[in-house]
Amino acid sequence: MEQKETCFAKRVRCIVKLGGAAITSKHKLETIDEENLKEVSSHLRQAFVPDSTSANVLGMDWSRRPGQSEAPSFVDDFSDQPAGDSESFIVVHGAGSFGHFQASMSGVHKGGLSRPLVKAGFVATRISVTSLNLEIVRALAREGIPSIGMSPFSCGWSTCQRNMTKADISMVIKAIDYGFIPVLHGDAVLDTLQECTILSGDVIIRHLAAELKPEFVVFLTDVLGVYDRPPAEPGAVLIQEIAVREDGSWSVVKPKLEDTSKPVEFTVAAHDTTGGMVTKITEAAMIAKLGIDVYITKAATEHSVKALSGILKGGIPDDWLGTAIRYMS
Amino acid sequence: MEQKETCFAKRVRCIVKLGGAAITSKHKLETIDEENLKEVSSHLRQAFVPDSTSANVLGMDWSRRPGQSEAPSFVDDFSDQPAGDSESFIVVHGAGSFGHFQASMSGVHKGGLSRPLVKAGFVATRISVTSLNLEIVRALAREGIPSIGMSPFSCGWSTCQRNMTKADISMVIKAIDYGFIPVLHGDAVLDTLQECTILSGDVIIRHLAAELKPEFVVFLTDVLGVYDRPPAEPGAVLIQEIAVREDGSWSVVKPKLEDTSKPVEFTVAAHDTTGGMVTKITEAAMIAKLGIDVYITKAATEHSVKALSGILKGGIPDDWLGTAIRYMS
Known part of the structure; x- marks a missing residue:
């Protein structure tokens, strides 16, 4: 990994992945789940902007609203006093019903920019995912969160045979240091070996x-967490806590599963057909191995509010519904 | 100026500035001049995509159209043969009725991110200019131009007291080398001395x-070029050719102005109140000093078609309406 500037002043409190399925209508092409997105944005404000309430939000999206010819009037609402900064966090979102269609129709992930279809698909994919990014930045800005859209492609991030090789995060750090909240996303990027691919949010x-x-x-x-089998199956059990060990192996801590001989890998793999959970668990375990708690939970619920607040670090309450993946030394 | 990779394979044929006033409705907040934008995009295709016609365009914006639930069907139109690449060019656009309002209401150009109004204005300005960028990328993609939006902020460009200090263009070069057309824009950026400012397209x-x-x-x-006085005044004369000398000074070559004692600086300064022409001429003269011809002309006209085609390099025809600014050794 290449990196230019590693020194940074502000400790990042949290990185939030906004799953594509949680904020878009999965089966309706390029359609945002406005209600969920608004709710999630409000929860992020409550978690990371101290003393903010829905009544005192100072919106930062000053664009013309559809059907209106004037910008909203607002400037007087901003007192000229320095405001309490929000805590540092970063949002990374998936694509949901944006981008996937364009990428899969053209095979951008497989590379080959000399093929007109792949090149066009690359352009079309970026248009789709950046338009979703803009709407998420807007939704956060309307909640008074100083959100800044940053595309991995423009940041100069690239891959080699689909593995990240170049990811200069100095601009992300700088944005945080100046008090902004970077909003990144899964993107079509250049690949030194196969010319192009998809870099996922995870x-x-x-x-x-x-x-x-x-x-x-x-x-x-868009689900409560990781289950021992597809959640629609009778008797599916939500796994509430997974422990990750030094060597990268992991096991279920809570609840005690009846059939302990059944490897967790299998149960999660079964789940993968319905939600890509294997990738999610594998990525989460790699993060947890660094000593960083990972919480997987359903967006726009009381459980997500608890996860974002950070109180789970002190212990997982029995009534919290979600999956915590933590390092066990 | 910092720069990482300067080697590049493809010679860039042209850099095109899309003036904000030419592609937006100047007095209608955040409103694109759709007709002009479509015409300009078509002219860019004709100039830089060899053998393309309006009939054989392979659109690269595959997004859902408003009111439709399905994506356009198109994939079969892409033959699987390698296509003739477009010539290399770069588009940089201004803001027009996007961004200016947000920036001027909050004073982003004057800096001071600790003031809530400035920070909010920074976020609001970026939302507005990136939404215009997305629409321009879309318009070009619909003409089969492999356009890629790149924000100066995300590229990590910054200023010191409003002068550009950091502008790593390696990603712009890489995008060109892979056959894409970068579309950049004036943007709100970080400033090492005053915290933030506006980096203009020029x-x-x-x-x-x-x-x-x-x-x-x-x-x-949105005007034919540079005049010797505001174009609305009776007897205003379009300056067709300006010569720039080694020392940076410049003079009108064509037409011969009657009052030769009147310094050009003055006549252009008078014009500045109506269109920022002094900045444009100053910037253009600095480019011409490098031996690069600069043509200023009205978007979406036959004169812009001629300028984009490159035929003016051989000489300025008498019936071409615009201002050519060229180096004279």
Whole structure:
């Protein structure tokens, strides 16, 4: 990994993954789940902007609203006093119903920019994911969160055979140091070996977590967490706590599963067909191995509010529904 | 100026400035001049994508259109043969009715991010200019131009007391080498001395021109070019050719102005109140001093088509309406 400037002043409290499925309508092309996105943005404000309430929010999206010709009037609302900064956090979001269609139709992940279809798909994918990024930045800004959209492609991040090789995070650090909240996303990027590929949000999170050592990482998804089998199956059990050991192996701590001979890998693999949970667990375990707690829970619920608040670091309450993945020395 | 990788394979044929006034409705907040933008995009395709016609365009914006639930069907249109690449060019656009309002209401250009109004204005300005950037990328992609939006902020560009100090263009070069057309824009950026400011499209162009040495630069604006007085005044004369000398001084070559004792600086300064032409001429003269022809002309006209085609390098025809600014050794 290349990196220019590693010194930074502000400790990052949290990296939040906004799962694509949690903020878009999965089966409706390029459609945002506005209600969920608004709720999640409000929860992020409550967790990371001290003393903020829905009544005193100073919106930072000053764009014209559809159907209006004037900008909102607001400037008088900003007192000229220095304000309490928000705590440092970073948002990384997936694509959901944005980008996936364009990428899969053209095979951007497989590379080969000399093929007109792949090149066009690369352009189309970036248009789709950056338009989602803009809407998420807007939603956060409306909650008074000083959000700044940053595309991995523009940041100069690239891969070699789909593994991240170049990821200069100095601009992310600088944005944080100046009090902004970077909002990154899964993106189409250049690949030194196969010319192009898709860099997923989960891989970005792992990289940022390793470099920035946040206090904890939260994955907000459209299910409560990781189950021992597909959640729709009768008797599916939510796994509440997974322990990761030094060697990278991991095991279920809570609840005690009946069939302990059944390897967790298998149960999670079964789940993968319905939600890509194997990748999520593998990425989460790699983060937890660094000593950083990872919480996977359902977006826009009381459980996500608890995860974002950081209180789970002191222990997982019995009534918290989600999956905590933690390092066990 | 810092720079990481200067070696590049592809010679850049042209850098195009899309003036904000040419592609937005200047007096209507955040409103794109769709007709002009479509026309300009078509002209760029004709100039830089060999053998392309409006009939054989392979659109690269695959997003859902408003009111439709399905993506356009198109994939079968892409033959799997390697396509003739477009010539290398770069688009830099201004803000027009996007961004200016947010920036001027909050004073982003004057700096001071500890003031809540400035910080909010920074976020609001970036939302506005990146939303315009996305629409321009879309318009170019619909014409089959492999356009890639790149924000100066995300590229890590910054200033010191409003002068560009850090502008790593390696990612711009890489995008070009892979056959993409970078689309950059005036942006809110970090400033090491005053914390933040506005980096204008014109300053970006000057920097890119100095680093990349394109064959020529075209400024597309909403007037035909530079006049000897405000164009609305009776008897205003369009200046067709300006010569720039080694020492940076410049003079009108064509037409012969009657009152030769009147310094050009004065006549251009008078014009400045109506369109920022002094900055434009100053920037253009600095580019021309590098031996790079600069053409200022009205967007979406036959004159802009001629400028983009590069035929003016051989000489300025009498019936071409615009201002050519060229180095005279």
